[in-house]
Each structure stands twice: as C-alpha cells, then as structure tokens.
Amino acid sequence: MYLRCLESLPPGQGGVSSDQLAALAGVNSAKVRKDLSYLGSYGVRGVGYDVEHLKLQIGLELGLERDWSVVIVGIGNLGRALANYAGFGDRRFRIVGLFDNDPDKEGLSVDSLVIEPMDRLAGAIADRRASIGIITTPAPAAQEVADLLAMAGVRSILNFAPAVIRIPDGVDVRRVDLSTELQVLSFYLHRTAG
Amino acid sequence: MYLRCLESLPPGQGGVSSDQLAALAGVNSAKVRKDLSYLGSYGVRGVGYDVEHLKLQIGLELGLERDWSVVIVGIGNLGRALANYAGFGDRRFRIVGLFDNDPDKEGLSVDSLVIEPMDRLAGAIADRRASIGIITTPAPAAQEVADLLAMAGVRSILNFAPAVIRIPDGVDVRRVDLSTELQVLSFYLHRTAG
DNA sequence: GCCTGTGAAGGCATTCACAGCA
C-alpha cells in the first residue's frame, strides 16, 4: 500500500515524511515509521524518506524485482476480466495460462491467450514455471482446482471462489470474496440505522 | 463466512458443533463459539447449534432480511463481470444502475441493465434508493466517484480501484485490491525461497 | 460423555511519547 502511495506522488517530489505518507495511506504516522523501520533505517531525521529509494526497497522486499508467472483457472466473466486486467502491477505478473473445463470454451482466445482444457493444467504449470494460481471457478470446483494447482507445484493461490479451501503446508492462499464484502457492507448499513 | 459454511452443509443436517464449523471455516473452535456467542446463546451444551436457526440469526445480524440496491460505476471488464456476477448472495443485492463516463458505452446493455452517463448518477441513487456503490473505475477517477456517491446518499462503498479514497464520516468503505493481493503473494513466494 | 459459554491468559498490532540526530 505504501508502494502504491509512493507511486502516486508527482515525479519531482524527492522526499516524503511519515506524516505525508500516513495521510495518503489513511493510517497513523507512527505506524508508517514502524512499518518502514522493518526495511532498515532508510529515513533521515528531520528530513524524511527518499521517495525513489523507498520504492526500490519496498519492491525488493516484496520480491517485485522479478516477474511471476500466473495461471487462471475458470474463465467465466470474472476470469476473463482478470485476464484482461491491465492493472496487474506494471506487468510484474505475467499471465501464462487460462484453463476451463468447459469444452466449448477450449480454443477461445482472451487477450492473446488461448483457453486450454484442464488436463493440460499440470503440464503447463511445470513447463511455464507458474508459481501463482488464480481460482475463478464456481465454489464447488474450487477445492479440486486448488488440489491440482498445489500438486503441480503452484505455491501461491488467489481464490475468488466463495469457498474456504484447504491446501498443504507451504502453499499460501489469499481469498477475495465479493459477496462476503457486500455482506459486511450490509451489516454496517443495517447497524447504522436502516 | 460462517453463514457460507452453514449453507454448504447438506440440507438434512440438523445440528452442527463448533468443532465441525471450525473445520469448515478453517479457524479455531473456541473462536467459533466466542463469535457465535455475540449473537446470543443459541447453542445447546452437549449438542451443538441448530443449523437453520443459526443461519437465520446470522442473516438477521448482517441485515440480510432485506434487499439492498447497488450501483456500479466504471463499466470496464471488471465492472461488467460484477454486473453479471450471479453469485451476489442469492440476489440479496440488486444491481439497479451501471454508470460510465465513456459516451461510447452509454446505452449499451449488460445483463438487462443499460449503461448510463455519470450525470444521471445522483438522480438514480436517490430515485432507486441505492445505498451501496461499487467503484470499478481506474484509480485516478476513484476519489471523484466516491465523492459523488457519498454526496448522493450512498452509505457504503466497495472500492476495486487501486487507490485509497477518503470519504466523510458515516460512509463505510471496503477495498478490494487485486494487484495488492498479488504483491502479497509475491512477498511470500520471495520469502520462502526463490 | 459431550459440547457450549466465557473468564483469564497470551500474543500481536497499533499508538504514544520521547530521545536522538540532521
């Protein structure tokens, strides 16, 4: 988030204080300083942080100095939207495969990639060295897809299916659940008089 | 999340224990009990919780006994995907408006709704009693859209734009940031070797 | 015997507050 805030700064701006960054990120300035202190002591007392240096250091810490290859499984509306999504961090994340179990979709192309059948998934992950898998299937298929991904060597999964999936140790999952987000909003609306 | 887990249970299952629910949700059983205890004492010692009753109570707490009207601003790939998204909680959330500032998109229809220009946004929110707004614009437009939404009376915002937006008190924002999610995955991959 | 409800303990993240340095 700090990286994003730094990138939104005008190019000329050489330095930034924890107060400024806190305002941009919507957090407390002490938190900014403590967070950034984990990277090392890159700030200058009385002055602030050097924007370019900080961007570089955060990028290094996040592992953004290299590209990561990504496969997407489940090419419905959401999968297609993600495949087209230009916002994937300056192309640090390269999409190298689209998979769907619907034979009718096989061979259709989305953003210069061709949709492949599920039986090619494991081979493709190995061949193309994919380490991230995105699941955009319906909920019932999510666990099976996660198993396939993990088995084939994917070590990080972004799960958009509305289901909790279980994976082996060493594989990391993050869940993005649109309908849960809406339900949380519903809760707040309901709470604050409604 | 518990609600989702309960809904995934076979219809016949009358009761459920905190241990079972914990396994489904991927959390500690003490946490389940503590969380559910905020709803009231609906469990029976030695037995567990009644599935149907629990679903009802959670739904009530979340404000899901009524429908909420939603507008989506920014009808690119992601906005379109969300408009089509059948998974919006059993239609508890009704999409009542699609808006985009691109004149070429005006009048196009998506899932039985027609894309409208931005100058109709405020009127539509008032007329159709929308209380939730979804922002799927590019980052630079997000703040302006958020201001418009808040001004027009929307009280909850789901922000998919990769930007931190500032809104008046009384308006609630949740952020879903796909590229941040990927960067977090990148961090873990980077961390755990290679 | 089994499972809930909950005080108490523990752990983690945030914030405070200020010493230290430019």
Place this chain on the structure above:
DNA sequence: TGCTGTGAATGCCTTCACAGGC
C-alpha cells in the same frame, strides 16, 4: 526546529481451559 526510530503502554483479538448444562 523537524522528523525519524523505537521502547513502553495500550488495546484488540485469539486461544486456553474449564465450569456448567444437556
């Protein structure tokens, strides 16, 4: 004077552990 870096204080969330009830 201005702003960082960080111990100490705070507060929150999670987990433990067990009394209480079926």
